[in-house]
Amino acid sequence: MKAISYEMYGEPEVLIYKTVDKPKAKDNEVLIHIITSSVTHGDIRMRAANPFLARLHSGLFKPTKYPILGFECSGIVESIGKSVVNYEVGDEVMAFAGIRFGAYAEYITIQTDGRYKYGALVKKPSNISFDEAGVSPTGGITAIGFLKDLGIENAKGKRILIIGASGSVGSFAVQIAKYYGALITGVTSTKNIQLVKSLGANEVIDYKKNDFTSSDVKYDMVFDAVGLYKKSKCKKVLTNEGKFASVSGSSKSGDKALELLAELMEKGHIKPVIDKTYSWNDIVEAHRYVDKGHKVGNVVFRVTEEL
Numbered sequence: 001m002k003a004i005s006y007e008m009y010g011e012p013e014v015l016i017y018k019t020v021d022k023p024k025a026k027d028n029e030v031l032i033h034i035i036t037s038s039v040t041h042g043d044i045r046m047r048a049a050n051p052f053l054a055r056l057h058s059g060l061f062k063p064t065k066y067p068i069l070g071f072e073c074s075g076i077v078e079s080i081g082k083s084v085v086n087y088e089v090g091d092e093v094m095a096f097a098g099i100r101f102g103a104y105a106e107y108i109t110i111q112t113d114g115r116y117k118y119g120a121l122v123k124k125p126s127n128i129s130f131d132e133a134g135v136s137p138t139g140g141i142t143a144i145g146f147l148k149d150l151g152i153e154n155a156k157g158k159r160i161l162i163i164g165a166s167g168s169v170g171s172f173a174v175q176i177a178k179y180y181g182a183l184i185t186g187v188t189s190t191k192n193i194q195l196v197k198s199l200g201a202n203e204v205i206d207y208k209k210n211d212f213t214s215s216d217v218k219y220d221m222v223f224d225a226v227g228l229y230k231k232s233k234c235k236k237v238l239t240n241e242g243k244f245a246s247v248s249g250s251s252k253s254g255d256k257a258l259e260l261l262a263e264l265m266e267k268g269h270i271k272p273v274i275d276k277t278y279s280w281n282d283i284v285e286a287h288r289y290v291d292k293g294h295k296v297g298n299v300v301f302r303v304t305e306e307l
Helices: 041-048 053-058 130-134 137-150 168-179 190-199 231-237 257-266 280-291
Strands: 002-006 015-019 029-038 072-080 092-096 107-111 120-123 159-163 183-188 203-206 219-224 238-246 274-278 298-302
Touching: 015 280, 029 092, 029 130, 041 053, 041 280, 072 107, 072 130, 092 130, 092 137, 092 257, 107 120, 120 257, 130 274, 130 298, 137 168, 137 219, 137 238, 137 257, 159 168, 168 183, 168 190, 168 257, 183 190, 190 203, 219 231, 231 238, 274 280, 280 298
Parallel strands: 159 183, 159 219, 183 203, 219 238, 274 298
Antiparallel strands: 002 015, 029 072, 029 107, 029 298, 072 092, 092 120
């Protein structure tokens, strides 16, 4: 099968096209013919080995353990393992690849037993496209996990500040917080103010014009969806019992997040924001774009034209 690999860490040009063996589904796995993947900041960090800890996961000097990037995808089930009962050949699905990555390829195997570390999948909501499904698992799972850590399920009428509200995680977080009835203030740049409002934010702060960390407004929750702030920096805007969470940390509430995401998408509460779409031959250009750090929402990487 065709795949995109990297044999050294570095700039986008380290990504190369290869032919590799097509995987086979184990007993608890499904084999997915991938239609769409994405380019996330996670892919960028692994490719560039930034932070250095990425090397401990993929290989100290070269990415020998997991040479194919891609955190998420959508596609069609081509075959199933003998222990799989909830999926059939032909099912349309969206999947989170987990720590093995591998979605920059024609095919991927994903476990069906719910261990998110090694991947997770759900049937694709009927009202979203393969492109939308292919860019949703990573940002959606991340947003749900951290918001649950903050207590979003009991947030009706409470104030939440979402930093980076126009990014992948942030755009999902705004829509999820709206679903739970929170009063949302989004933080973004000037050009994305209207977008964040359209996602459900009650108020939007332009971080280029206002220092939201010194505001007199107090929030019950602060979620840093870009990982640039520490709790100490946001302490002034938190209530006495206010909670803080950042994507620079780790969430304890990830289980079943993909199932909840799919449910909310099916019911029309969440629609992923798509910035740009790149074809199979444009992966280097796609990585260059995301490298700039200005993407809005999600970047589609189309592996296969829709079947």
